[in-house]
Amino acid sequence: xxxxxxxxxxxxxxxxxxxxxxxxxxxxxxxxxxxxxxxxxxxxxxxxxxxxxxxxxxxxxxxxxxxxxxxxxxxxxxxxxxxxxxxxxxxxxxxxxxxxxxxxxxxxxxxxxxxxxxxxxxxxxxxxxxxxxxxxxxxxxxxxxxxxxxxxxxxxxxxxxxxxxxxxxxxxxxxxxxxxxxxxxxxxxxxxxxxxxxxxxxxxxxxxxxxxxxxxxxxxxxxxxxxxxxxxxxxxxxxxxxxxxxxxxxxxxxxxxxxxxxxxxxxxxxxxxxxxxxxxxxxxxxxxxxxxxxxxxxxxxxxxxxxxxxxxxxxxxxxxxxxxxxxxxxxxxxxxxxxxxxxxxxxxxxxxxxxxxxxxxxxxxxxxxxxxxxxxxxxxxxxxxxxxxxxxxxxxxxxxxxxxxxxxxxxxxxxxxxxxxxxxxxxxxxxxxxxxxxxxxxxxxxxxxxxxxxxxxxxxxxxxxxxxxxxxxxxxxxxxxxxxxx
Numbered sequence: 001x002x003x004x005x006x007x008x009x010x011x012x013x014x015x016x017x018x019x020x021x022x023x024x025x026x027x028x029x030x031x032x033x034x035x036x037x038x039x040x041x042x043x044x045x046x047x048x049x050x051x052x053x054x055x056x057x058x059x060x061x062x063x064x065x066x067x068x069x070x071x072x073x074x075x076x077x078x079x080x081x082x083x084x085x086x087x088x089x090x091x092x093x094x095x096x097x098x099x100x101x102x103x104x105x106x107x108x109x110x111x112x113x114x115x116x117x118x119x120x121x122x123x124x125x126x127x128x129x130x131x132x133x134x135x136x137x138x139x140x141x142x143x144x145x146x147x148x149x150x151x152x153x154x155x156x157x158x159x160x161x162x163x164x165x166x167x168x169x170x171x172x173x174x175x176x177x178x179x180x181x182x183x184x185x186x187x188x189x190x191x192x193x194x195x196x197x198x199x200x201x202x203x204x205x206x207x208x209x210x211x212x213x214x215x216x217x218x219x220x221x222x223x224x225x226x227x228x229x230x231x232x233x234x235x236x237x238x239x240x241x242x243x244x245x246x247x248x249x250x251x252x253x254x255x256x257x258x259x260x261x262x263x264x265x266x267x268x269x270x271x272x273x274x275x276x277x278x279x280x281x282x283x284x285x286x287x288x289x290x291x292x293x294x295x296x297x298x299x300x301x302x303x304x305x306x307x308x309x310x311x312x313x314x315x316x317x318x319x320x321x322x323x324x325x326x327x328x329x330x331x332x333x334x335x336x337x338x339x340x341x342x343x344x345x346x347x348x349x350x351x352x353x354x355x356x357x358x359x360x361x362x363x364x365x366x367x368x369x370x371x372x373x374x375x376x377x378x379x380x381x382x383x384x385x386x387x388x389x390x391x392x393x394x395x396x397x398x399x400x401x402x403x404x405x406x407x408x409x410x411x412x413x414x415x416x417x418x419x420x421x422x423x424x425x426x427x428x429x430x431x432x433x434x435x436x437x438x439x440x441x442x443x444x445x446x447x448x449x450x451x452x453x454x455x456x457x458x459x460x461x462x463x464x465x466x467x468x469x470x471x472x473x474x475x476x477x478x479x480x481x482x483x484x485x486x
Contacts, residue, residue, distance in 0.1 A: 046298050051305050054312050055399040058386065059358050060428035060465065061420045062440070070429050071269045072466055076262040084172030084329060087148045087204075094148045094202055096120050106180040106228045115218040122214060123204040128152075128197040135176075135195045142208035144176045150201030151334055151478070155194045166193055168334045170478060179208060181229040198337075270321055270429060272462045275310045279303050279444075283453040300444060300457070307442070307461045314463070315428070316403040321464050323415060323426070324404070328470035338480035340369040340414060342378060345393050351474035352416045355423055359398040360415040361479075362406055366391060366398055368481040369414075410482035418472045425472040429464040 063070065083103035087094050098116035101107050110116070123146065128134055134145065134152060151170045158164040169175060175195065182189075214221070245257035279299055286296050319325045331351055335344045340361075349356055361369070370391070373380050383392040391398045396416070406412045418425035430441035438444040441463060447456040467473050 043292070045293060046302060048302050048305055050309055052309065052312075052402055053400065054308060055358075056312050056315055056360060056401055056403070057308065057428070059399070059419060060315075060426065062428045062430050063421060065270075065272055065429040065431050065464070068431065068462075069269050069271045070464070070466055071267050072468055073267045074264050074469065076264050085146050085174060086172065087146075089148075094125055094204065096123055096146055096148075096204055104174065104177045104180065106177060106225060108228075110221070110224045112218065112220045112224075115214075115221045118214055118218070119206075119211075119221070122210045123206050124210075126203050126205050128201045128203060130197055130199055132197045132201075133194060134197060134201075134203065135191050137192065137194045138190045141176060141179060141189055141191045144179050144206040144211070145174060145195075146204040146206075147171060147173045148202040148204055150203075151198040152201055152203075153196050153198045153336075155196060156192070165336070168198070168336065169195075170334045179206075179211070181225055270464045270466045272429060272431060272464050273314060273318065273321065274460055274462050275307050275314065276458065276460045277303060277307065278447070279457040279459055281455050281457075283449060283455055286455060296455075300438075300459070303459055304439065304442065304461075307459060311461055311463050312401070313403045315465050316401065317405065321466070323417070323465065323467070323473060324413065324475065326465075326467055327415075327473045327475045328467075331470055331474045332477055333474070334478050335476060335480070338478075339372050339483055340365060340476065340479045340481075341372045342376065342380075342393070344476055344479075345369070345414065345416075348414060348416045348474050348476045349394060349396070352418055352471060354471065355418050355425075356396055356416050357419050357425070358417055359393065359396055360401045360404065360417070361398060362402060362404045362412045362481070363400040364406060364481045365404070365412045365414060365479050366400055368479065368483075369393075369398070406481065410480060411478050412481055414476035414479055416474045416476075421468065423472075424469045426465065426467050429466060431462055434462070 085103050086097050086100045088097060089095070098113065098120040101116055101119060102110055107116075125148075128150075135141075135143070137156070147169050149171055151168060153168055154166040154175070155163050156166045176191075244261060247254070247256050281296050281299055289295050314322060316322050316324055333344075333347055333351060335341070345359070348359075370380065380391050380393050380398075382389050383395065383397055385397045385399075390400075404413055404415070419427065421427055432440045434441065434443050436443040436445045438459075442459070442461045445458040445460070447458050449455045
């Protein structure tokens with residue numbers, strides 16, 4: 001204890017026993033840094049941000065594809081000319097690819113390249129702003145329109161005189177193609193609807209006078225169109241399948257129709273695809289560093305997670321069997337205004353109306369749908385699904401899938417599907433019982449150790465997907481997810 005007089009005041013300073021040299025406090029117990037040398041650290045298994053919920057892999061019913069392939073047999077269907085036309089552009093100039101004109105019903109099977117090239121040259125490019133009327137009902141239907149870019153709306157008169165939306169057309173669609181088979185004796189008549197630009201549009205137009213000039217010069221084109229105009233309508237049901245003749249509501253003893261069910265002669269076969277990688281683990285690591293976690297097992301676990309992520313990506317995006325590329329063109333619709341609205345999802349349900357099971361969309365697209373519901377004062381609700389609370393619409397779960405791409409223009413897609421073989425829906429394909437199987441349809445094969453003592457394992461996953469009938473899958477395309485006023 002020291003006594004000092006400062007300014008006439010007695011100050012007593014007591015030196016603590018805990019003070020050390022230079023006023024530093026001396027340690028009275030074992031510190032945590034040293035204590036860790038004797039402690040067993042509690043560790044987590046290796047974490048991986050790439051892992052997602054992978055809902056698509058969960059909801060698809062997986063069907064055994066023995067022999068590595070799966071054949072989808074269907075009733076015979078007739079081509080109805082519902083394809084889309086493709087264009088090429090040079091700066092602001094757009095031209096239709098001549099061969100793509102064969103997507104028009106009247107030109108199906110026409111193979112005169114010179115005539116198609118001359119016909120493509122006669123299309124004139126026109127630009128329309130949002131709200132511009134392209135054609136008006138009751139005007140002469142003397143033009144063929146190809147939508148190169150943008151979106152147009154077909155409008156008609158409702159039962160009470162109000163305006164009603166008949167449909168939406170976008171990139172690659174066309175209207176007015178009946179002009180090709182209408183001659184002087186059978187004029188094309190008038191437009192039964194009004195067409196208005198919903199967005200800024202680039203449209204290629206073929207006028208009747210220009211077409212007649214070419215039609216008179218090309219004998220092959222003239223003969224093909226005469227054959228198309230005179231071809232009798234094939235007997236088919238509303239789905240385009242060969243009709244099955246059935247009699248009903250009769251009495252007495254009339255002659256009953258005879259019939260048979262015709263099949264496709266060249267059904268599609270889906271072959272199993274594969275995702276593979278070679279996992280390498282040094283023998284020293286595998287031998288010495290296995291406590292408390294097995295190094296090889298953890299390396300293999302994370303490798304399999306990456307393979308499953310790639311598997312889901314391929315099931316969505318692969319051009320051969322991915323859902324985005326294998327939905328029928330007739331099962332693709334566009335949004336009415338850009339963002340995904342409740343009306344758009346209702347239209348999608350109308351496309352897959354026979355027991356729709358699941359919506360699938362990018363998380364940002366789901367968020368955009370939620371904003372549109374908020375704008376209208378709606379609450380989409382939720383449902384318990386596999387122990388998770390997920391949003392839903394009309395009782396159908398909306399499941400997130402980040403494998404559905406978002407374009408540079410901030411657009412994406414909504415998928416709606418019916419699943420299962422019994423429901424004639426979408427199914428996943430795999431093959432179980434393969435050699436060195438580690439999980440269903442996934443094998444881990446030991447490949448030996450090299451001269452550097454590195455042990456290698458071949459990890460392979462086999463999979464594919466099939467759409468059994470076209471109406472099992474519908475897509476809402478060009479969904480805007482980043483509109484500024486959203």
